[in-house]
Amino acid sequence: MATEIATYGREEREIYDAPDYDSYYGSPRTERLVERFETLLERVDVCSFDVFDTVLQRDGRSELERFGDVAAEFVRRAGREDPELRLSQRTCLSARVLSASTAYQMSPPVKGCREGRFPEIVQNLVASLSLPGDPYERLWREAEFEIEAAQLRGAPFIENLIDLAVARGKTVIFISDMYLPGEDIARLVEACGIGTGKVARIFSSADTVVSKRSGLLYDHVCAELEVAPGKMLHLGDSLEGDFIAAKRRGLEAIHLPVPRALMQKRLESHRSMLAGLAGEDPLPLPIGAPVL
Amino acid sequence: MTKPVDVLGPILLHWIAQLDRKLRFLDARDPAKVLFCTRAGKRIKQQLDLYAGPDLAYEAADFGISRISAVKAGLGYLKDFDLAFRVSQESFGGTPMGDVCAAFLKNFAAPHDPRLQELKALRGEFRGDNFRVLLAANDEASRWFRDYFEKSHDALCRQIEALKGDKSQLVLVDTGWKGSIQRMLQATFPEERFAGVYFGVMDDAPMAERYSVMFDATGYRKGHPETALAVHRHLIESLYEPLAPSVEEIEGGPCAEIAARQMAAVMGEDPAKGARSDQIFLDVLDYTEIHRSDPLDRIYEKSHAAMAELERIILFPEPGEVADFQGKPRSADFGREGFVPVIRDLDDGTSPEMRVSRSLWQPGQIALEYPASVARDFQARVVGLGSQANYFSGYTGGGAEAEEPRGEFAWEGSVAIVTRTKDRPVLLERAMRSVADQSYRNYHWVIVNDGGNRELVEEIIEAAPIDRRRITLVSNDRSVGMEAASNLGVRAVDTEFVVIHDDDDSWHPDFLSRCVGFLESRPAQSAGFQGVLTRAWRVSEEIRDGEVIQHGQTPFQPWVNDVTLFQMAIGNFFAPISFVYRRSIFDDIGGYHEKLPVLGDWRFNIEFLARANIGFIDEYLSYYHHRDVGTGASVTGVYQNSVIGGRSVHAEYFPVVVNDLIRDDRLPASVSTVLAQAHLARIMEHRFNMTDGKLAELETRLEQKTAALVEAAAAEEEPLGVLLQGDRDHLVNSLLAAVRSDMPEERRARIEPLIGRLHQLDDPEVRAEIVRGACFAIPSPADFDHITYLKRRTDIWATPFNGFEDLKPYHHYLIHGITDGERRPSSGS
Known part of the structure; x- marks a missing residue:
């Protein structure tokens, strides 16, 4: 009698345990991942990639720190616009977070999904600061876009996978659960040096409201592209949205987790931001901490 | 001591600032008319004006509304009867019908109006069916009552149209809790779009476009300080309640003057003339005015601290x-x-x-x-923080630090789910879905392919929506048996807890979450619970053409309320699918007894209980599936249950397990004593079962006899679909009496031609013609229960058959009811 034990998820574990993206994606260990990608690619017509933390990689800054940077930049630009204006980074950051929370709570649900939309968030936050929409909405949008672009970088390894898929004649698309509309995501991708010419479509939950996490965005994409779920391969970092939901919908999927050490840095960044924001009392803004 | 405004001022400033932000958001999305609902809306608006200035960024108006006025509008034309009745009943409870009518009409009816007196005389219970019949009846008092609601409905409709103007939505602002007014208005005027923004929401029932600002909870939740307000919402109600009664009448409605007076009283109220809480409200207004320019982060920070x-x-x-x-x-x-x-x-x-x-x-x-x-x-x-169980570990203050969240692969709380399978892909796929659907994610799924086709198993794993890092496949090239397979699976990974999930069973999505939560809870740990059992459904099914067909489910061993060694010694009473336990006990026992082809889990459970306690969760969270329907492979082949398919083997190995346990010197001697007592209990149980069987047999025979008697009685009952002799006599006698009576010539002329056709009453068309033509001469017989008939035939409410002119429910019965197969409702029947 012989017993064999096979453990699954080796590549996922290696990425997760790596100290950062480059340590894994720059190593020969990626060969197994590429092999699996190619095997699955054979079976499909459409190859889909998540955007944030997949095609575009974030660093160790938390979302809260990033919004903090955006708020600081906005304060600088608003000050240039009106030197009399007295705004603090803390106030603007709070307005950003509270408006996002409002937008998420009050956006009309579509098939049970909600998504805050960036233009509405900016409109509401500028109004919360008692500032006129013109020019401050534009100033915020520009500041946020530039900070986003500066803190993201294209992932060369993923770009290679995209090229491989294109070379094999597959349709390549991006799918994102994000408050930014598809056209803004395209601009960010371009700004990070990845050409969008090889990407047939960019789908964002900000446009569709239905999300990957609910699985409904996959239904939407398959219907739009007239492709059977089994003929589509999706890759992304979110276990729930990019892997489990895709598999439930019948897609082929590869989970590319964010390295745990990077998530730990983001968690520390989040906590340190919150600590720094405390005045006489804590300022527990309604924004989720990165989950390890 | 803390001054109320020091606490309430920052919180209520934050609420009003958030309210303003949310209203701006809604208005920007879709042009809105914001309606501040009386009574609380008056003071909310007063505070909002101080915060945001009188020129709000959105169009706003005061809206004279109350739950009772919304109910009145909903009752008009029965537009929203069910909800209107439910809301009324919440307030009126067991009040008699007459008193409810008087409460609705208190501003409308003159005290000595005979119609009011007639309604007040109704002493029956205020119930939905009675109330509906009353609103549909056509006596003068009922028509007057109904008319009041219809006029109220029309007035509110006009008011809403005027308020809305060219906007696309109406946004209600109030203190909140359930949003009943919003729900009723939306149901009564479905063509309009209502949203609501409230201080708090305390309602589990979902509702579109109902938004809470400060909290959304039906009770206090530790770690969420704002939910304390769910314990004392009256604090907020009281602060915002003006010194004026509710606006119970509708602008432009049947009591327009009173409505105007009520509205004026609310809008003109002066909090300064009130008591302590009104003074606190004025302090809150002062606080709002002083701090209105504070940056929103400061407002948020202060509110959180307060x-x-x-x-x-x-x-x-x-x-x-x-x-x-x-x-x-x-x-x-x-x-x-x-x-x-x-x-x-x-x-x-x-x-x-x-x-x-x-x-x-x-x-x-x-x-x-x-x-x-x-x-x-x-x-x-x-407030739900303390109990006998956590007497010493209750509330320790709101500032308690939250525990550091565990990593997603932490050993603490991890569960090994061991699935034994062999060539049953249909069932294994279902088991995979059961595992994948668990809301608790810190598990490791170990599939033990015990000598079956490995490729089939791998295919299912590849398709699984389960984190691949959480999957291990143990594959034997030939079968090692159930218990050895379990041991291989349990030992393949290192986790804190273990559960055997056979390939044919399944779970509720919260099974693991509830079981791990229980085992990790402080009370469970102090009671020494090292395992936990949940209730299970027994699912009856068959496999046909590669598909699982379920035939039903019943509670499995519903008498189980706890897990004792004594009960276990009598016999195994739960399935592995319902049982999660600590690996340390498994290690101590040395695993499942591999030499046993069956009953290994029973022996394991006895050894477990000899060492540790098993807790019990009184919820049906697991499904124990049995292929006990159908024929062929479904019950005898690869899909058979070990319990169904191997009954004789169980009997054969029963004494082996008992004797081995008695001889096992690692177990305390008391286990042998318990097993001996259990033997006697089994004998008694056997006798009881025999007696039960005999009783059941007698019961079946009795039921058969009773059924025969009932059938015979039914055969003697009045037939359906035909004119009954009593009604035939009544019709004939009524018409003959009418022609002999002193009636107007015109009416006599209508009856006389019909007399000659009375022998054709069995023909529905002729009967209809006679009844319609002579309805004025055919009274309802005293024994015809028209109320019961109306309850059954809601379709004839507000039709001529409900009392207009000469037609009555009885005539409807004669013309339509008989042919529709209605049973004749008789008084006293």
């Missing part, structure tokens, strides 16, 4: 704080007058327990009733 203090005050008030934070007595609404005290008078002649149970703020009442040394524990219990 909320922690308010949480403490609401849950654990000191006696001296009760007066400041109780609020004013709650004014009765819904057509009633008077006030309900928040805190009961200590001299009211009842017991402290009674006063606490009736108090609108129980922790406040407790603070006054009991010495501080015991009050805190009582307060903790009434």
